[in-house]
Amino acid sequence: MKKKIALITGITGQDGSYLCELLLQKNYIVHGIIRRSSTLNTSRIDHIYQDPFQKNKNLILHYGDMTDGPGLYNVISDIKPDEIYNLAAQSHVAVSFNLPEYTTNVNALGTLRILEAVNSIKLKKTKIYQASTSELYGKTINRKQNEKTIFHPRSPYGVSKIFAYWISINYREAYNMFVSNGILFNHESPRRGETFVTRKITIGLSKISLGKSKQLYMGNLESKRDWGHAKDYAYMQWLILQQKKPDDYVISTGKQYSVRKFIELTCYELGFEIGWRNKGLKEVGYIKRINNNNKNLIKGKTIIRVSSKYYRPAEVDSLLGDSTKARRKLKWIPKTSIKMLVKEMVKEDLLKVKKELI
Numbered sequence: 001m002k003k004k005i006a007l008i009t010g011i012t013g014q015d016g017s018y019l020c021e022l023l024l025q026k027n028y029i030v031h032g033i034i035r036r037s038s039t040l041n042t043s044r045i046d047h048i049y050q051d052p053f054q055k056n057k058n059l060i061l062h063y064g065d066m067t068d069g070p071g072l073y074n075v076i077s078d079i080k081p082d083e084i085y086n087l088a089a090q091s092h093v094a095v096s097f098n099l100p101e102y103t104t105n106v107n108a109l110g111t112l113r114i115l116e117a118v119n120s121i122k123l124k125k126t127k128i129y130q131a132s133t134s135e136l137y138g139k140t141i142n143r144k145q146n147e148k149t150i151f152h153p154r155s156p157y158g159v160s161k162i163f164a165y166w167i168s169i170n171y172r173e174a175y176n177m178f179v180s181n182g183i184l185f186n187h188e189s190p191r192r193g194e195t196f197v198t199r200k201i202t203i204g205l206s207k208i209s210l211g212k213s214k215q216l217y218m219g220n221l222e223s224k225r226d227w228g229h230a231k232d233y234a235y236m237q238w239l240i241l242q243q244k245k246p247d248d249y250v251i252s253t254g255k256q257y258s259v260r261k262f263i264e265l266t267c268y269e270l271g272f273e274i275g276w277r278n279k280g281l282k283e284v285g286y287i288k289r290i291n292n293n294n295k296n297l298i299k300g301k302t303i304i305r306v307s308s309k310y311y312r313p314a315e316v317d318s319l320l321g322d323s324t325k326a327r328r329k330l331k332w333i334p335k336t337s338i339k340m341l342v343k344e345m346v347k348e349d350l351l352k353v354k355k356e357l358i
Contacts, residue, residue, distance in 0.1 A: 003027055003028060003029050003058075004026075004027075004028045004029070004082045004083065005028065005029045005031065005079060005080070005081045005082050005083075006023050006028045006029070006030050006031065006081055006082065006083045006084070006085065007031045007032070007033070007075070007076065007079060007081040007083070007084045007085070008020060008023075008030065008031070008032045008033070008084075008085045008087060009032075009033045009064075009066065009084075009085070009086050009087055009088035009110075009114070010033075010086075010087035010088035010089065010131075011030075011032030011033065011034060011045060011061070011087070012032070012034050012045060013087060013088075013091075014187075014189055014191040014192050014193070014230050015087050015131065015187070015230055015233065015234055015237070016032065016045075016085075016087045017045045017191055018189070018191070018230050018231045018234035019085060019087070019234040019237055019238065020032065020045055020059065021234075022234055022235060022238055023238065024058055024059060026238075027058075028058070029057075029058050029060070030058060030059050030060070031060050031061075031062060031075070031079050031081065032045070032059070032060070032061050032062070033061075033062050033063075033064040033065075033072075033075060033088065034061050034062070034063060034064070035063070035064070035065055036063045036065075045059075062075050066088050066089075066105075066106045066107075066109075066110030066113065067105050067106060067109070067110065069113040069116075069117070072110075072113050072114060072117055073113075073117040073120070073121070076114070076117045076118060076121060076123070077117070077121050080121075080123060080126075081123075081126055082125065082126060082127065083126070083127045083128075083129070083241050084114065084118065084126060084127070084128045084129065085129045085131070085237060085241075086110075086111060086114055086128065086129065086130050086131060087131045087237075088106065088110060089106060089107045089110075089131065089161075090102060090103040090106045090107060090157070091133075091157070092157070092193075092195060092196070093135060093155045093157045093158070093312065094310075094312055095157075096155050096156040096157035096160070097155060097156060097312065097313055099156075100156035103156050103157055103160050104156065104159075104160045104163075106160075107157070107160035107161055107163075107164055108160040108161075108163035108164050108167075110164075111130060111163075111164035111167060111168065112163075112164075112167050114128070115128070115167060115168065115171045115177070115179065118177065119171060119175050119177065125178075126177075126178070127178040127179075127180075127241045127246070128168070128177065128178065128179045128180070128241075129180055129182060129237050129240055129241050130164060130165070130168040130179060130180065130181045130182070131182060131184065131237070132161055132164065132165045132181045132182060132183045132184065132248075133157075133158070133161050133183065133184060134183060134184065134185040134186065134226070134250075134252070134319045134321060135153060135154075135155060135157055135158035135161060135316065135319075136151045136153055136158055136161055136162055136165060136183065137149055137151060137152065137153075137316075137319060138151070138152045138153040138154035138155070138158050138314075138316050139152045139154050139314075139316065140152055140318075140319075143318075143320060144254075144320050144321065144322040145250065145319065145320065145321055145322060146250050146321070146322040146323075146324065146325065147183070147248055147249065147250055147325055154312070154314040154315070154316050155312065155314060155316075165181050165183075165248075168180075168181055169181070169248070172246055177246075178241075178245075178246045179246055180240045180241065180243070180246040180247055180248060180249070181248040181249070182233075182236065182237055182240055182248075182249055182251055183248065183249065183250045183251065183321075184233055184236075184251045184252075185225070185226040185227075185228065185250070185251065185252035185253070185319060185320075185321040186198075186225045186226060186227045186228070186319070187227070187228045187229060187230040187232070187233040188227055188228075188229065188230060188341060188345065189229055189230040189231060189341075189344070189345065190344060190345050190347075190348035190349065191230065192230070192345075197218075197219075197259060197262075198227065198262060198345065199345065199349075200216075201216070201218075201259075201262055201263055201266050202266050202342070202345040202346050202349045203349040203352070203353065204216040205263070205266050205267060205270055205303075205346075206270065206346060206349040206350045206352075206353045207353050208296075208297075208303050209270045209271070209272075209294060209296060209297065209350075210296060210350070210353050210354065210357065211296035212353060212356075212357065214303070215302065215303055215304065215305055216303060216304050216305075217304075217305050217306070217307045217309070217310065218259065218263075218304060218305070218306055218307070218310060219259075219306070219307065219308075219309075219310030219311045219312075220259065220310075220311055220312075220315060220317075221258065221259050221260040221263075221283065221306065222258055222259070222260065222317070223258065223259050223315065223316070223317060223318075224256050224257065224258045224259075224317065224318040224319070224320070225256065225257065225258075225259075225319055226252045226253055226254070226255060226256050226319055226320050226321045227253065227257060227262070227338055227341065228251075228252065228253045228334050228336065228341075229334070229335070229336035229340075229341050229344075231336070232334045232335050232336055233251055233334075235332075236249075236251050236326065236330070236332050239330050239332060240330070243329075243330070247329075249323070249325055249326045249329075249330070250321050250322060250323050250325065250326065251321070251323055251326055251332075252320070252321020252322070252323045253321070253323075253334045253338075254320070254321060254322065254323060255320075255338065256318070256319075256320040257338055260276075262338075262342070263285065263304065265338065265339060265342045266342055266345075266346055269342055269343055269346040269347075270346060270350075271290065271291045271292035271294055271297075272287055272288075272289060272290045272291055272292070272294070272297055273287075273288045273289040273290075273291070274286065274287065274288055274303075274304070275287075275288030280306070281306050281307070281308055282306070283306050284302045284304060284305055284306070285302070285303060285304030285305075286300055286301060286302045286303065286304075287299050287300060287301050287303060
């Protein structure tokens with residue numbers, strides 16, 4: 001039986017690395033697009049990457065960029081993939097306010113370049129997964145968001161992703177292409193970038209618990225999100241392209257927690273309890289109770305402060321996904337609870353910080 005060929009843009013990212021592992025386990029030949037850099041940027045897939053001169057050639061990497069249409073066209077034309085997973089993006093919401101044009105070029109026009117390449121090459125059987133985001137909903141009036149909820153993005157990132165979402169649907173309808181959107185709510189893991197809030201929390205508090213750092217500065221503690229595990233969501237991405245017909249799906253856990261709660265869960269895993277004083281920008285988090293013999297922790301010490309620097313120009317206060325459609329049609333259920341997620345992230349970050357101390 002002929003092996004399926006998949007192309008993953010953003011293969012070196014959190015989602016791309018988990019998806020790559022999954023597809024290799026399912027006996028795919030996996031091609032990935034990576035940006036050319038003077039330093040190696042393949043750390044998330046180093047454990048599975050095979051040297052091209054070895055016999056196992058199921059993972060092949062290509063240099064490319066979402067802003068380079070001819071380059072994307074050439075890669076797609078050469079490998080003629082059965083499935084394309086477009087995961088590449090400038091995905092940091094706060095950064096998108098500083099780099100709106102670049103964010104739009106990568107996220108919006110990058111998606112268009114892939115769709116146009118597949119259409120121009122006439123790859124009629126190629127299935128495309130477009131990674132969308134809960135940031136489409138932004139300032140929503142609905143407590144829960146599903147496939148029918150009205151979009152109201154609050155960042156250049158969210159706006160760029162709306163273009164990608166609708167251009168995917170447009171090509172599906174206009175050219176009868178198999179293109180599906182996965183509207184994924186927040187998903188985290190030990191492979192999450194360190195500038196994203198959950199990883200900033202787990203690695204920042206791990207450093208404090210090991211005496212390598214004194215304080216952690218945060219933004220909006222009341223912001224509420226629907227957090228899942230990236231590995232669960234990578235499986236869903238694959239599942240979406242195994243369907244007979246293309247469609248769009250909200251992917252979420254259906255449970256919501258604040259940034260404050262994520263901090264509290266992280267502290268618990270590190271062996272102490274955090275308390276809170278004051279309100280707004282003057283609020284601080286201090287060590288309320290120590291549940292182990294960690295000499296780096298001092299009861300009553302302030303370890304968290306709030307800074308306006310980490311507030312977005314336009315805040316998204318609450319996102320909570322309704323994945324009824326995905327559960328019904330795809331039989332998908334997330335396997336990882338937020339406590340399991342935090343435990344895994346803290347465990348990995350403690351090891352990382354300890355290695356840095358050696």
